[in-house]
Amino acid sequence: MTISRLAEIPGIGVDRMGNAADALGNPEMLRLENLDTDLAPPADAVSATLAAVTRDDANSYLPFLGIHTLRAAAAARVSATAGVEYDPETQCIVSAGGLSGVLNCLLAILEPGDEVIITDPAYAGLINRIRLAGGIPKFVPLRVEKRRWRLDLDALRDAGSERTRAILTMSPSMPSGIVHTAEEWQLIAEVAERRDAWILHDAAMERILFTGAPMIHPASLPGMAERVITVGSVSKEYRMIGWRVGWIVGPRRIMNDIGLVSLTNVVCQVGIGMPGAAAALTSTNDGVGAATREWEARRDLILKELHDIPVVAPDGGWSLLIDTAAIGMPPGEASQRLFDQGAIAATPMAGWGAPERAGRYLRFVFANEPVGRLHDIRERIRRAWSL
Template sequence: MTVSRLKTIPGIGVDRMGDAADARHNRNILRLENLDTDLRPPAAALRATHAAIDDDDANSYLPFTGQTALREAVVARMQRTTGAVYDPAGECIVSAGGLAGIFNVLLSILEPGDEVVLTDPTYAGLINRVRLAAGVPVFARLVPGAEGWRLDLDSLAATVGPRTRAFLMMSPSMPGGFVANAGEWNAIADHCRRANAWLLYDAAMERILFDGRAVIHPAALPGMRERTITVGSVSKEYRMIGWRVGWIVGPESVMADVRLTSLSNVVCQVGIGMPGATAALTCADDGVAAAVAQWQARRDCLLEALRGLPVVSPHGGWSLLIDTEQLGLAPHEASRLLLEKGEVAATAMSGWGPDAGRYLRFVFSNEPVARLADIRERVRRAWGV
């Protein structure tokens, strides 16, 4: 019998699509279903990780909140981004990946029934973690347009009520690549202040921005340093998915509770992963700019190839969405046809928000432009469009 907390959690779909693609043992399949990347981590991170394998200090539970050098590197990055000073001892905790950090924060701030505002569409893993933490997800609508996604400010205002406890925002967001502009961040911040709510900022893709966009960190907005809890990781920007190292940075008033939750949940981080993460955050060239240029080129390749189809342009991140219902295809059927006839693995967005179920996601971070060159013909074989 399924326990009650799991009855409203459908999963994320990516695992099933990945398994279906793997089962075909076909290297010609374009792997657009999962957030992976073929771009290498920073060389300094690789060297530091190799060295950590032989370092006895890295083979330890301690310190439970993460190695001091990494916490110092994280708060230094935060200061560069926000202008705010954070205490690495009392206001930063290293987590076993970003999502573990987000879950620990949610467990630390939510009472059962508290509401958390997210965007629609948004990553199903975020929605599911709100539910696992006994919270209630409510959704502000992202509006697709010719130039990309924009946040519906009226929809955002309608989400706020007496049980609003937090706004869980990601920019760039998964799965659509929405990037909040200054006006949207200010609107979110205004609602946070009025509702006396937390802003839980998922910064996993913060610098993966296209077309010259600049980072806007919400903790830098007036009065938001004490309301913002930032969760980041080395997985996306630094191309270090397998290291499973993330961080939580927030005001001391909440971080003592987050520390207790972290100790009670995952306990500690991957010991041999932290020196590499520290190297990535502190090296002279982390490779992020070069990687973003390649990811943007892949995005542009897809947008050009799929011109005329109902694709929403992402402003950042690793993926884009196509509204297959406009083509007369349910996303799950569109996904099945793509795999069977077009040799393309792509995930339907069921469970990624109330309106997200009409979309299919294409991830462009793991396939080079040369491999994407025939994507239009593959789509035509599958869908006849």
């Protein structure tokens, strides 16, 4: 019998698609199902990690909350982004990846039954962690305007209640690629203030922007620094997925509780991963700009090739969504037909929000396939979907 905390956690679907593609072993298969990337991590990070493997101090549980060099680098990164000074010793904790940090924060701030506002669609892993921590996701729809995403402001105003404990934000968000506008951030801040709620901000992709507009961090908004908890990681921007290193930066009043959860949950971080993460954060050549331009080129190619298909253009991040329901095909069927007849692995968005919204979409991840391998994507889709 499934215990209650798992009853509404269906999984994420990516594992099934990835396992199926791996089992088939077809080198022609376009791997658009999983948030991997083929772009190399920063050279400084790789060198520092290789050196750490030979060091005794990197093969240790200590220090439990992360090595000082990484805490200092992460605190400085968030300080520069948010325009708020954070002390690395009292306001920064290293986590075993960004999502581990998100879960630790949720466990530190939620009582069972508390509500967490989150967009729809949103990453199933974030939604599931809200539930795992005893919270209730309160979905706010994303709307499509001129083939781009916008937050439904009226729905956001109505979403807050006396049970609202947090708003979980991500910009660019995954899987949609929405980048919140100043107007959207302002209303998010107003709702948080009115409901005395935290803003738990997943900043994993904050510099992967295709808009040309300046990045907005919620802690930079007036009066928000004491409400915003930032969770970052090296997985996306720095292309360091396998390192499993992240950080949590926030107000002093909550960091002791988050630290207690961290010690109780994962205990410590990946010792041989932290020196490489610190090197990435302090590198003068982290490659984020060049990588972002490459990911944008891949996005643009897909948007061009799929111009007559209901694709919603992402303004940042690694993935985009296709409304297959609008062409009369459930996403699960669309995914299977692509896999069998088009050699494309792509994940349906079941469980990534409400069935009537997120459940309409199929996701393409464009971070892991170079432009040269995407050249015939339109023909593959035409063949699979008989378009």
